[in-house]
Amino acid sequence: MGAQIDDDDEITTINVTPLVDITLVLLIIFMVTTSVIANPEGIEIDKPDAKTGQPLSKETNQVVVKCYRDGTFAIAGSDARLDEAELAAALAEAAKAPDAQGVVVCEEQAPAGSMIRVIDLMRQAGIKKYGVATERPPEPAPAAAG
Secondary structure, three states: OOOOOOOOOOOOOOOOHHHHHHHHHHHHHHHHHHHHHHOOOOOOOOOOEOOOOOOOOOOOOEEEEEEOOOOOEEEOOOOOOEOHHHHHHHHHHHOOOOOOEEEEEEOOOOOHHHHHHHHHHHHHHOOOEEEEOOEOOOOOOOOOOO
16 A cells, blocks of 8 residues: 555754744844944034934935024025025925924024924924934043042
8 A cells, every 4th residue: 555654753853944044134134224224314513412312313204404503594405595484485395295204403502493483384384293403412531540
């Protein structure tokens, strides 16, 4: 008749090849995304210090507004100075994108009213998610042992 199959033997080994394959694929994915996150595109500005600040993530539908101490504004990626009317028009255009987010980056010497005005213009344009960019203060130097 036919050959008999012996099902009484136990499996005593584990094949780890699929586990290693998945681990390597995940490692490559994390390496690629980390390199993208580590190089955010930004603008140089003397921001106020905040110890509890979070890193600025680069979102695809993110508009970064820069406030200058003379009361003018700029959109990240452009050095052109804007007044309130021009900024309102630019924010209205940026708000057309789905899930638009705003980031306010003000110089430390810029009037606080400028930051409030930018946030108000973002709300009027329809940008509901926004934040204020800061930078961490420098760490104090350790005391030299003498």
